[in-house]
Each structure stands twice: as C-alpha cells, then as structure tokens.
Amino acid sequence: MKRFIYLFTFILSFQQVFAQTAPPASVANIEQDLKKLNVLGSVLYVAAHPDDENTRLLAYLAQERHYRTGYLSLTRGDGGQNLIGTEQAELLGAIRTQELLAARRMDGAEQFFSRANDFGFSKGPDETLKIWDREKVLSDVVWVIRNFRPDVMICRFPTTGEGGHGHHTSSAILAQEAFTAAADPSRFPEQLKYVKPWQVKRLLWNTFNFGSVNTTSDNQLKIDVGGYNSYLGKSYGEIAAESRSNHKTQGFGSARQRGQAFDYFKTILGDAPQNDIMDGVNTSWKRVNGGNEIEANLSIINKVFDPANPQLSVPALVRLLGMVEKVPDVYWRNQKAAQLKNLIAECAGLWFESYCTAPMYAKGDNVDVSTQMIVRSDAQVTLTSVSYKTDADKPDGHENLAANILKTVNSTFKATELTQPYWLKYPHGVAMYSTGYLDSIGDVAQKTLPQNIPPAMHVVFTIAGKPISYDVPVQYKYVDPARGEIYQPLIIAPALTANIVNKDYIYNSQQSQTIQVKLKAFTKASGNISLKPIAGWKISPASIAYTDKNKGDEWTVNFTVSPADANPHVNVIEAVAEANGEKSSLGFQQIRYEHIPTITLFPPAQAKLVNIDLKTAGKKIGYIAGAGDLVPEALQQVGYEVHELTENEVLNDDLSKYDAIITGVRAYNVSQRLVFEQPKLMDYVKNGGNLVVQYNNNVGVLVHPGPYPFTVVNQRVTNEDAVVTFTEPASPLLNYPNKITKKDFDGWIQERGLYFVSNIDATYHTPLLMNDPNEAPNKGSLITADYGKGRFVYTSLAFFRELPAGVPGAYRLFVNLLSNPKK
Template sequence: MRIKAFLLPTALALALSGVPTAALASPASPTDAVDLDVLFVSAHPDDEAGSLATLGQWKERYGAKAGVVTITRGEGGGNAVGLEEGPPLGIIREREERTAIGKAGVENLYNLDRVDFWYTASAPLSEQIWGHDDTLAQIVRVIRQTRPEIIMTMNPSPTPGNHGNHQQAARFAAEAFQAAADPAAFPEQISKEKLKPFRAAKFLRSGGTGTSAAGPQCATSFVPTVPTDQVFGVWEGTPSATGKTWAAIEVDARREYVTQGWANSADAATDPTKIRCDFYTLIDSRVPYDPADTSPEAILRGSVLPNAAGGLPKGAELYLTTDRFDLAPGETVEVTAHVRAPRDRALAAPRIDLRLPQGWTAKGSGTLNSAVPAGKERTRKFTVTVPANSDTNQQQLIGATLTTRQGVGRTDRAVRVVADVRGTLEPLAEVGVFRQWAGEGGYPQLDTLIKPVLTVGSGQSRAVRIDLRNHGEAAQSGAVTLGLPAGFTADAATKSYTDLAPGATGTVTFNVTADASLPTANEGGTGGDYGITITTTSAAGSTVETGALEIVPTTEVPQAGHDHAVDGVASPGEYPGAELDFSRIWEGQATTPQDASAKGHIAWTADALKVYVQVTDDVLGTKVVPQDCKRQRRTDSVEIIVDPKGNSADTSTVFKAGIFPITDDPANGNPPCWQRDADNRQGPGATTAPGMTVVSKVTSPYAGYTIEASIPFSVLPDAVDPARMGFNVLVYDSDTQDLSSQSRLGWSTFNGVRADPYRYGLATLPGYTPAQQQPSAPVFPDTSARSVHSPQTIAQSAVDGVAPAAVAKLPEKALRLTDQRRVAGGVLVTLRADRTGTAYLYAWNGTTALGDRTVELTAGRPVTVVVPVASGRPSALLTAFESNGSALASKLPLS
C-alpha cells in the first residue's frame, strides 16, 4: 500500500485536492465536523517534526487521527531557498508543514495567525507579543471543536536553549487542557458559539529527561532522571505499510521543510539497534494508565483505545489531586480521588485503595456507597501522613487503584518531600516566572526540569542569594552552608537565619568570587556548570539542595589608540587591550583551528564601540545577495552583541548586529552587509543602526576574513554602564552552499547563548562617561501571515468546520455565494452578506490559487465580481468571510 492511500481520506482529502463533492459547500456544524484523537500544540511549522514517526504509527496501526495547532507560521524564520520573508514566507512554510505532516497521515492543521517575531528564549516575551487570553481562547476553541483525547506539546520550561516560543506554546497547551473542560472558561464559546466543554483524557510533553539505549528495547530501557516521571516510548524502527521504517518516513517529512535548510537531512539509520524512540512524558491524566505498559499504544490506552483486558471501560476517569505539593516529614496532605463513569454506563461497586510509599499512612474510606452513575463524578478524600523520618529533597508517588465490577484502573500523583526549612538557589527571572506558573497551574512537579544556575564574571564577585521557606508547623532558626568547588570563595562558608515562621520565606546572601584562572563558558566545570551545594539546617534536621555557577568571560575595554580607523586592520596601538578568543564552540560540529577559529579586540571612543574580529576559515559558505542580508546564522558570518547595562532578561533590550563578510554582488565588488536581528530594533543596518560602519577583508586565496565595525553608542537601546556592559561575539561557520551552518563559535558560549543575555560576557570601560540617553522601547514585527490569505487553510476550514485562525465561526447564513461559474478571464460569482465584512476569494485548482480577489461587503447588498484567472482551469472557488473578529470558510465546486 502506498502511503498516500491513507493520508488524505474522506472530505478533507477532496477539499485539498479540488475534487467536487456535495458535502464541501455545506460542512457539518462545528461540534461534529471533525473528531480528532490527538492534538499537538506547537509554536511554528516543523515543531511537530520529531513526533511524526509516532503520529504516523498510531494512524496506520490504530486509526488514531491527529491534528496540529501551530501558533505562528514561522514567518520570522530563515529562508534557505528564496528571498521571501514575512507573511509570504509564512504561507510557504504552511504548505511545507501540510506536506510534511501528511506523510504521517495528519490532515488537520490549525494556524492561529500569531506573529513569529524572532528567536527568543523568553516565554514571558512570547506571551506579551501573542496575547495571553486571545491565544489561549483560540486553542481552547480548537479543542472544544475537535475533541482530542490526547493533547501533546513541547517542553514548557526555560531549560538552556529551549525556544521561548516553544515554552509558551507548551504553557498554553497546559492551560488549555484544563480550560477546555471548564464551563467557566471562555463561556461565550458555550453560550454564543454553542460549543461544549471537552475533557481531554491525557496531556503529555514530547521528550523525556533521562537515559535510554537505542534499538527495539528503547522504551523499556529508559531510566528517568526523576524516578516519579512517567515516560513512554514509541520506537521509530517499526516498519510502515510501505515497507519503510517510520524513522525513514519522518526523515522524508523533515526534507519537506526546504526553507529551513532541511532538504538534505541525513538518511535515517537502517540498523535497528541504532534507531531511537520518540519519548513522551505524562504531565496530566484524567484516565487510569499503566506505567509498566511499554507498548507503542500505551499512551492511547484508556483514551483513544480501550484499556487492556480487565481494565476500566474506555471513558472512565480516575485521577488524584492533592491540597499541596511540598510536604515536610511528619506532615499530612489531603488527597482526593476523582472517579467519573463513562457517558454510556455506570461503574458498579466502586472501591478506591491507595498505594503509598513505605511507612506512609492514610485515613479515610475508599468505599463509595453506591454506583457512580453514567457520566457522573464521585470523589473520596484521604488524609495521608508522611513519616517523621522521611528522606527529603525527593519526589514520591501517591497511587490509587479503582476496583469496580466493570474492571480495575490505576493512577498516581507526585508530591515532594522537603525539609522543614528548604534553601534553594535564587532563580533567574525567567525561571522564577516558570515556577510561579507551574505552581499556580497545578503542575509544580515540572520544577524538576530546571537546574538552578547563576552566572559570575571571571575574576569577579557577585551576590548569591539563597531563598528559604519554612514548610513546617513551627518557627525555625538555623544556618545555611554554601558548598563551592575549587577556585570559588565566599565571604563566609555558613550564614544563619532566625525565627522563620511557618509558611514564611526568608533569604541569606553570600558574596562569591570566581578565580580568574578557571575555564569560562561551556569549557568550565561540567558543560559549563560548576556544581554547588546548599545545606540548610534547622531544629528539624538538615537538607541538601544542588545548583551551579557558570563563569562568563570578562574583559577591560580600553580607549582606542589615537590612530584608530575602521579599515579592517588592527594597526599597532589601535586596540591596546587584551586579545579575545572567539573560538569556543557552542553548537554544531567540532572544528580545528584551520577549519574555523576566531580572535579579536574591542575598544571605545567617545562616541562608539570598535570591534575587530579575525576569522580563520577553510571553506567559504554561501554568499547571499544583498537583498538577502538577514538571518546571519545560515552561512559564514559574525554576530556582535551588546547588552548596555548587562542586566537584560531577553534580547528585546540588547543590540545584535549580524555581519556577512561578503555578498554575491560582483557589480559592486561583493561588499559586506549587516543587519540587526532578534533585538531592540531589527532590520537593515543602514536603517536600524545609522552611523554604524563595517569593513570586511576576505583573503584570496580564501583562508578566512577580517571584520572591523564601529557601533555608535547612540544606536544602542540604552546608555552603557561602564562598570558592567554585556558583550559577546558569535561566529557562524558554513562549509556548504545550501545556506546551513555547521559550527557555531564565540567568546561566551553556552547552548542557546544568543538568546540568553545573562550568559553574555562582561566588559568594563574604564574612563568612559556615557552620554545622557533614554532607553529605547523595543520594536517588534507586527505582521503575520493570515489564514484568510491562505487557500490551504480555507480549503480545510470549509470541510472540518473550524473557522480560519480558529476564531469564532460565523453562521452559515452570514454569506451566500450563488451563480458561480467560469467565464472568460476568471470565475464569476455573486456574494450576499447579512453583515458588513470582507470576503477573500480564490480560484483553486486543488493545489494552487490561480487567482484571487478581495471584496468589501455591506449587509444585504449583493455584489457580483469576477475572480481573475490568467491561466489554468480552476476546479473550485474558495472563500473566507470575516466580520468583527469572526470568520467563515466555504468551497464551491465549479462544474
């Protein structure tokens, strides 16, 4: 069987292929048009790419129908094959995504039309730009309309290198899992749109924190870092009906993302022992599950598929809630067991038995006095006591078994045992936001995803705050001891605290110094982390927490010599300061000094920073044309970053210049070009950094290049703090001609460092006095690709009933189209709306829009127009109609 045989069945396939059917002009109501089993919530096209082997297996083996929510169309990303950017690139990337996911049998794609502004590591910035309530409402609407039993997403935490858009998309997914089931959440969707609350069964994130071996046993070999994590694996080596492994099909799908430079993705492994699993971590479940089940369908059990023999009937719910997550030894926690019967049958003779860690005890009866009626919920409460001698700083599972005449089910809930007084390393700003979100949202166990870290400048000191919380029932006094690795010193080894009341918080602060001889950035410690311990004692005992310090490089920036000039040459005396090493690798393939390395200098004048970068390189990557002077990470280039006050939480308050040493512009001598990217103000250098000058010298024969830049202080987002300026130089090395870089080097180097200002190096500017300067407000891209401009989206919407961009759906009577027919030069149609709005019409041949027209409509006033067609024969007329924030799509076949 060819894979396409099951990729686009039913009316949706016909909608996208242009085949006329009677159903296309009048889709079903929004509550019964589409019924999904799995919904993957993502930020960009291609975010789901690593799960396509799983979704394809589930579709082929079990008929599980999946859909994807994509918050943006990725129009802020790179383009490896053309000059399109912004909304036109977004429409291209949507087409790539539809083709890619189609290889795994995924038909339904829901774009939310939020702007893809740039690469960021900040979830709060993503939330600010996308808008919390409106975006969440769109996702909730998709869930209520498509009713997926399983919701999947990405990692919601600010782990190093994790895209902030990905984090926020995952947080939206978590909130939507709960909100879609809550009648009080977005009640207008229920009262006005006639949707119904929907209780998805399971919520998972892609990936698992732990280790495993590749091969057919990868699911059973997985060992989670946190023992209470429930991680399920799906092996990609399973053969599909085509004879290819799902790993190979996933690679084929990845290659569809040509704009992202994935067209030449390496072939999948053919040795079964080298093929990996896709892993998924269970975050929440309303239905029972068996953590010992390692089959490919384990995640689907109890939701999409029936439970195993002897299990509860499909649709039965069993889950636990607790009144708190953190418990001190000797304390109690209230545990509530929730039992809900399937909509079509009662659960007879129900009894709940708790499963507790050794030594824990519980009070409360698990016997329900009567059957749980069909579709109804019953609860039982227990008081669970933690033994006074319990080990601290670890998570434990409280489990429950539900026994009924219809079958048996199991579930569990994680809690954390902590010392009466717990001392933890102060969180970075973004980590603090995440912890608050996770705790308030009911997912405090996600805190274990993040290793607490702080940065300190090489040879410098910083305050290290330890946050205290009394989880016990009595006031406590005690001490905190900070354990530091060799090369670090503190103003004291131990500091005390007194009279910390129950439930109260407090702090102790150490002044820590990092010796200048220690390796910096990701070359220091373990992957850049120098581990520390925090031992907190009280009358109730002691506990040890861990964290890490990361050392960023530092430099003293001198005033430039008297004969300084921006000429691509570091003349004697021009840069009096120390030479900086820009050769540390932070992502990609390992390099040799001849393959890719760099060094340079920095200095200041009264009005500008002077930066000199000398790059050794063996192969010159793609030369971009001047019109393509953007997204410097695609080929050989240098990125210069300045954080004026060394305290930015994200790159919206920094300056980032991407410089290409050479362009494909022979008529003008192949000059360099530069632009600002992912920072306070983005765009061409001449516009966004007036007065900045760049000189590049490329060696011949090619062995590298030299860049010298003068960056006026006036173009920075704020006045420089001479005692603490954040600074970094990153070097991108490409050895190909396909606009893809292979290695990334720099000065202060950590995974994802270009978006993490706290990990930039630190510079002082002795003698420099900054001019008065007001901080510049960030400028964000505000134009996204829109669903009403996407014939692909309209074709799908016309069939599955979810309005374009997942906004509220207009009633079918809002727009009537009649008399549609082909005429000379196009397609004639008469439109009549019952309200003022805008209609977007496309002459469609099944794969391409042959012509389009936009028409403004007034209530009750018919308009006859011709949609122009220059060439080709359209098979249908696609129409999107939007009015006052709501929309409707239709497809009319042309005979």
C-alpha cells in the first residue's frame, strides 16, 4: 500500500516540485506566494486545444485570487497547421505542448491533457466522439478531476455548438459527463487504487463574444478580470497577451490589453453562484481540521514579514510547515506543504540546481550529475543528503552551508528509461494515443501530465532544525555565445539510433533506389545495421557491420532497394540497429525553436516505399515558400528539380525556365512581399507559365492570388474518404500526364481539403465536387483557368499533408497540376 500512497502524493505535488530548479526568490514572488499560501481553492478550466483557454481568466484566478488553477486541453493540437515550420501531426503536438507550458509559466496555471489525438477539424461532436474512444477520454477527464480536486470547473465552450469545432463541443459534453462520473465510485473504479471520488461544486460555461457569435448576456454572472497586479507590475490583460503569444505555431501573437474587462459565466451543473464563482466554497484554512491554528500563525507571519530581510521569517515558516504536515486532508496537506517548502527556500535565499555534464546519455550508462546550492542570506541551512532515489537516501553527513558560498556535490546514477515523450512511447492510431503507457506504475503517475516526469536528485536540507527535501530535476546546462546560459532537458537515448533519410521513397518502375540510413552512437558500440525484409521488395545487402564506434559518432550506410514486380503497392520499411548485442528500431529527431526547450524524440526507424504508376512532364519547378510545408521534398522524390525562389529572383529573373511555379501553403497570408511579386507571377502565366497556388485561409489574404475573382471561405471537407465526383472528366487536370480515377482518392489522411473557394468567376473550370455527409456538394477544392498563353491553378486540397504521407493518388494528381499540356 505504501507505493500507492507515494504515487498519490507524487501526482499531487508534481507540478510544484518539478516546475523549476529553485523557486524564484524576489520579494514580489515571496509576497505573492504568502498570499497564495492562505488560499485553499482550486479551479479547472476545460477545452479542446492549445489556444482555446482564456489566458486572462487563468492569470486572474491564479495570480489575483490565488487559486490552484489548471487547464485541461483534451488534445495537444496535433491536427492544426504550423506557421513557423514544417512539423505536422504528433511533432506539431509536441511543439504545442511546450508552447502551452511556456504560456502557463507566464499566467501561473498548470497544464494537463487527455489521450485524445487532434485528428483535424471536426464539424460536430457526433463525428468527434465516434472517432475518439469516448469512454477513454472521459476516464482521463475524470482522472484529472479526481487528482486536481477542483472546487469549480469552467468550460470554454457549450454543448450546443456555438464553439463551431466538433472538438470544442465535445470538450463541453465530456466535462459535463465527468462532473458526475468523478463523484461516482462505480465509474472507473480502477482509478480508486490511487485517487478518491471527487464532487465538484459547480460547472460553469465561460461565455464569449467571438466575432459574430455573442453568447454573453446581462443576466449572467460577470467578473472584472482586467485588474492590475502591483506585485507583478502588469495587468491580467498584459499577462494574458504574453502567455498567448507563446502559441507561435498558430500565429497568436497578441497585443497587451489594459483596463476593465469582464468575463461572463453561465451555470451548467451544480449550485448557481450569485456573486462569485466560488460562492459557497470555503477557500480559507477553516476548510480543513487544524486550519484555524495555521491561519492564525500565517496571519502573524504576514504581519511581521520584513521585505528587506525575508530570512527572518524562515523559523516561523518552518514551524508552520510542521503544522501543515499534520493536516489530515491529504490533498491540501501535500499542496500547502509543497508551497511552504518553496516559500522557505525563497525566504532563506536558498538556490539549488542539478545538471549533467553531457547533453545525452545512452540507456544503461552512468549519468554524471553536479548538484549546486548556495544560501544567499544568514539563514541557518545545513546540507543533509543528496541522492538519486528517495528510497535510497543515505545521509552524507551534515554540512553547514556558509552564506553566499557555492557548494557542489557530484553524483552518479544509471540511466534506465529513454526520455521519449511518454504519449509517443507506443504506436498509436488516428484518434487516440496508446493506452500502453498505463502498464507501469511510473507511467500511471505521469498520465495526463504535459510531459515526462524528469530524472531528479533528492536533496535534503536541515533548515531551522527541520529536515526539508526537494526533488531537483536533472538538466543539461551550457553557454551559448549569443544567448548566454541555456538549460535543456536531459536526453537518455538508445545505444544506437537509425534514421532513414527520406520519409517516403516513390517508385514508378522496377528501377532500384539507394536508401540511406544515418546512424548515431550514444555510447561505445559494435554491431550491424539491416533493413527488415519485405515481401515484394529486393534489399541488398542483407546487413552492414560496424565496429568500435564511440559516443557521438555519426555515419551513413547505403542499401539498394527495388520492387520485385511492376504492380503498384505500398509498404513500410524498417531499419534494425544492433548495438552490443541489443536490437532497436528507433530514430533520433530534435525539434529546435528558441521559444521552447529542445524536443528530442525517438521515432520508429521507418519509411514508406510507394510503388505507383506515375508519369511526369516537365522538370524544373520554382517554389515560393509559405507558412511551411514538405511539398518540395516530396516533388524531389519523384525526380523534379525544385528551386526555392527569392523575391529578387521572382522580380528580376526570367521565370519562363520553370515548367511550373508553386506557392507554399498560406503564402498569401504570411508573405507581405507577394503583393509586389504578384504582377510578375501573372506575367509569367500570361506568357505561357503554369502557376499552382496552394491553400490560404480566409483571414488576411494580402493580395488576390488569381487572374479572375474568387473568394477564400472557411469551408472544408473533413472526411478524408468523402466521395469525389468528376464534373469535367475531360479536364487536363484529370488526364495529363496521369489518368485520374476515383481510386486516386483512396488512402487520403485527415481531410480532403480546407478553406475552399467560393464566388468563383465563370472563367474558371471546377473539375471536382465533394462534400461531407449531410452537406451540399462543394466545387471549391480545385479551380483552373487559362490566362494568356498559360494556366492558373488554385487548390484547397490538402496536398501538404498527403504528399509527405506518401499517398499515391495525391502524387498523381499533383503532378497533373504541374503539367500543362502543350497547345
């Protein structure tokens, strides 16, 4: 039973303990934390995606009202678009996870997720909840409620559909169901080994006024959340803008708001509040046994607190910690004990961190760690022990820490677990991340948390006569010449990783291709590398040996692969890396952006082999970059020469040398220079060129992309299997150089297309019709028109998803868009 009690305690205290190295120690932080210590209330905000949350309200609840405040995003935003890079799907979800954590560091709330995968836009909750495993997502929401124990829950969206996106409405439906289920011991009883049922006081809907949709009204409860926090030197509107501006992949940089601002609330379940969302909830220490004495002592500490000498409050805070540790309510005991420990360190001027000496280690290797600490006051602090596991504490002796003298303790522990993001540890489908991570008690502990529980050193100090422990995450620290001191997560990798160079290999004959595999050693190793045999393919050689590679070595090996027959087929090929007698099939990938920590993943060492009947016409392609996509790399796979055009080349070079020019996704949204380049592009078409414009959204198109009028609208076909009708079977787009049939629309992923066009000038041809269930056929996915001697094509089809995924028919159709038959 001890292990379950420990796990429950660990889950409750994780957010505070692992939020940083040492807590910030400014007087403003200390006084804010003293106020928070006196508040026993919690609020959980629930929505569907990164960016759905009301950051101003979260900041107000966390920093003004001092409630424990959390945001549960059902998904990690995997299905959206990326305005700053080419990452899609789970890679984009990993980035948005870190963007949300950066946002929470600014607004003061905590972050949680369910296992639901953002599979893309959904037009209603029926579709969403059919694709998601409704019961499993509900169980995750219940798990968060039972762990977090909110007094009040708040939904961003209603169940009636005003939120638009099916995921939005589903988040409200699941929140309502979880409100009841979390209190029912017969629902998800397997959770009760670790947590107890919990009844939330009320569920509110945070109504909104977005564009043309206004769900607020004068008879709703309203709260002014536009106040100013003198400790932070910012209004909650300013904090919210800084928080929201971390959503860089979505282009959500926000202006700081100042002055009065109201949020409105409608009661969905539970008692309706009259004056405040916490009506009827005791948020003082009186809600727990023994709280009166704690409250009285805390009042005295606040009165005598000396901002010039915070260390004078340390003895009283340590005594208060002893009182708090006797509180019978386990939840509030752990919450307030964790807060008090941080507050004691802040007041004592006690700083500490643990860092490893190298950025990466192999599983099974020893990790060398330096734990540093310093007391920047005259508070009496003694170092008692430093160890890797709490169950392995061995006193190192007692050493008084001299004021303002840095102390370093060197330690070693064995790396036992890869630092792969836990939700990507196992293969997953379109709708949900795998439940495989629930197999071990350690994985249960991090379930619904935003990221892995990091390796940590357990450091025990004796402060004012009382042993007080801190779990200090082990990080890697280095100095960048331009950015200064940088902290990054510790990376524990396989002994050897194998990256197949391309994601897809496209074949249109039995001619062989060279498949390169890049290897990276994370420890000294010998072994071999091979590609798993696949029926219908020839692979040579069977394996390639290597010897005496050292940590950090990288090299490349080549295999020759060809189809065994001419029949079209698609297979997945996998690299197997053997190192020192152990095999693995994992690659190595890092995602680097300055606004978030480096993300390190070990994806499957796989690629797709696509043998298709593909004819090409033309060779040279000019590409104008947009928000970011992998279409150029996909075209290079089928033999095109792709050159990314600069503005100077568009304006001054002879563009007639290009068989086609393509604009990247959302180019007309993000490139302010296209307004100057557009006349030259139209001249290129008029003189015989072929311009293919990929989708743009309907907000902020800076210049009209075509020779004749049309309007980009927020219409899409989200069913990737939607029936496609050919309205102009003789269209060159459907016949040259590849004869397009209905089979070419098989196997598409996530959606058919997005931001279709409407109000289409009669000059355009519209060769395709498609629609989602119960909707009228839509002709706006693909339009084309002759202009002068050339051709203009605009497509809202999701080629930016389909080509990197190796969808055969998408290649055949996109090649046709690039191939204008000679007249």
